Amino acid sequence: MPISKTSPYDVIIIGAGINGCCCAYTLAQAGLNVALIDQDGIASGGSGAAGAFISPKISKAGTLKEIMSEAHTEALEFYTTNFPNFTLVKPLLHVANTPEEGEKVESFKHETHLKHSNIPHKIQILLSDEALNSPSIYFDKGAVVDAQGVCNAMTEGIDFYPIKVEKLIHSYGSWQIGDLNAKHLVLSIGAYPKLLPIEYVGLRGIWGHRIDIETATHIPCILHHHVSISPTTKEGIVAIGATHNVHYSPFSGELYDVEQGRSILLEKASKTLKLNNINIINDYMGLRSGSNDYLPMLGSLVNAVSTLEKYPHLRHGQVVDPRKYVYYPNLTMINGSGGYGFVLAPYLAKRLGEFLTDGKEMDPILSPSRFFPRWAKRQS
Numbered sequence: 001m002p003i004s005k006t007s008p009y010d011v012i013i014i015g016a017g018i019n020g021c022c023c024a025y026t027l028a029q030a031g032l033n034v035a036l037i038d039q040d041g042i043a044s045g046g047s048g049a050a051g052a053f054i055s056p057k058i059s060k061a062g063t064l065k066e067i068m069s070e071a072h073t074e075a076l077e078f079y080t081t082n083f084p085n086f087t088l089v090k091p092l093l094h095v096a097n098t099p100e101e102g103e104k105v106e107s108f109k110h111e112t113h114l115k116h117s118n119i120p121h122k123i124q125i126l127l128s129d130e131a132l133n134s135p136s137i138y139f140d141k142g143a144v145v146d147a148q149g150v151c152n153a154m155t156e157g158i159d160f161y162p163i164k165v166e167k168l169i170h171s172y173g174s175w176q177i178g179d180l181n182a183k184h185l186v187l188s189i190g191a192y193p194k195l196l197p198i199e200y201v202g203l204r205g206i207w208g209h210r211i212d213i214e215t216a217t218h219i220p221c222i223l224h225h226h227v228s229i230s231p232t233t234k235e236g237i238v239a240i241g242a243t244h245n246v247h248y249s250p251f252s253g254e255l256y257d258v259e260q261g262r263s264i265l266l267e268k269a270s271k272t273l274k275l276n277n278i279n280i281i282n283d284y285m286g287l288r289s290g291s292n293d294y295l296p297m298l299g300s301l302v303n304a305v306s307t308l309e310k311y312p313h314l315r316h317g318q319v320v321d322p323r324k325y326v327y328y329p330n331l332t333m334i335n336g337s338g339g340y341g342f343v344l345a346p347y348l349a350k351r352l353g354e355f356l357t358d359g360k361e362m363d364p365i366l367s368p369s370r371f372f373p374r375w376a377k378r379q380s
């Protein structure tokens with residue numbers, strides 16, 4: 001673990017969750033010299049807690065659906081090709097847990113190009129009446145990755161620095177983090193404090209809890225219903241997880257009630273199927289950060305102070321071409337993937353790589369600057 005290397009890097013990445021690790025891997029593969037920083041270690045935030053399913057997002061037609069669908073296809077290919085030892089490919093059953101979701105499932109079935117079929121008998125006999133009688137879709141191919149394993153594998157050979165970054169300094173054309181410096185900075189810090197005055201970036205953290213259990217019940221496919229229940233890459237281990245606790249924040253100073261979290265997960269799992277002889281072997285918890293409009297973020301960050309100085313009438317609703325905003329130089333944020341960080345990471349990292357190596361413009365729809373004009377209008 002190098003801690004005294006001072007030579008300039010091409011890119012410094014802050015945050016070693018799935019986004020930071022996947023960027024480090026992709027950029028290093030493209031020949032860039034990368035430094036990766038995290039205050040707590042590889043996959044120690046939301047990514048370490050994730051069930052890490054590579055599941056399609058069941059959503060209605062629109063931009064979000066198109067991006068998620070492309071990301072899902074790319075992710076399946078990416079993990080099975082590059083990290084087969086950390087990827088378990090299994091069929092996937094998605095059961096709606098509300099009437100509203102039931103409608104989405106039914107319309108998704110008619111629109112999707114993904115291969116799906118009737119639920120096989122061996123799975124039907126495991127399911128509760130509630131699960132059997134709810135709208136559902138059974139995909140022939142889904143996948144789950146070993147969250148920590150894949151992040152560690154992605155960062156093999158990458159210079160990693162266990163540093164808590166307090167301040168971002170840009171001077172003489174490079175970003176300086178302690179002794180390290182690089183022309184480009186990637187900020188992939190999930191739901192943690194933002195490090196820059198970028199209040200306009202609409203993100204919220206949602207707490208999640210996953211348990212790994214041993215059980216006498218054999219689970220032949222990945223199940224998403226009230227919670228996710230799935231075999232894992234570890235023989236005999238089943239993961240149960242969810243990110244539905246919107247009320248708890250680790251930054252509040254309150255303690256999270258792990259026992260209660262476990263009971264809720266097991267109780268919700270029992271609505272899908274009966275699990276026999278359960279032995280809980282591990283808990284994983286963390287925050288995932290979702291954007292206010294559910295689209296992920298990939299792009300430059302607007303310097304709010306300088307932009308408002310340049311265009312003070314933004315406060316009164318003046319429309320300014322986003323290309324004219326003032327941006328922090330050579331800084332890209334990746335964030336807001338919600339419950340789909342593992343699905344989206346290869347897609348986002350690939351586009352960041354194309355931008356840094358070939359100058360290919362990143363999709364403005366994903367730019368964090370999309371939140372800026374609305375926020376600026378509220379500053380009057």
Ligand SMILES: Cc1cc2nc3c(=O)[nH]c(=O)nc-3n(C[C@H](O)[C@H](O)[C@H](O)COP(=O)(O)OP(=O)(O)OC[C@H]3O[C@@H](n4cnc5c(N)ncnc54)[C@H](O)[C@@H]3O)c2cc1C
Pocket residue numbers: 014015016017018019020037038039040041042043044045046047048049050051052053054055163164165166188189190191192193195206207208209210241242243285286287288289334335336337338339340341342343344
């Ligand atoms: C229970 C649970 C289940 C989930 N299931 C799935 C799933 O099945 N499929 C899926 O695709 N997604 C799932 N997700 C969502 C997924 O985990 C997130 O979208 C993903 O982890 C986001 O990754 P990230 O790299 O952006 O953030 P994080 O993993 O949170 O990483 C951010 C990192 O930045 C570091 N950091 C922050 N600030 C600083 C600083 N100042 N200095 C140094 N380091 C810093 C943190 O230590 C952290 O390691 C789940 C999430 C949870 C919680």
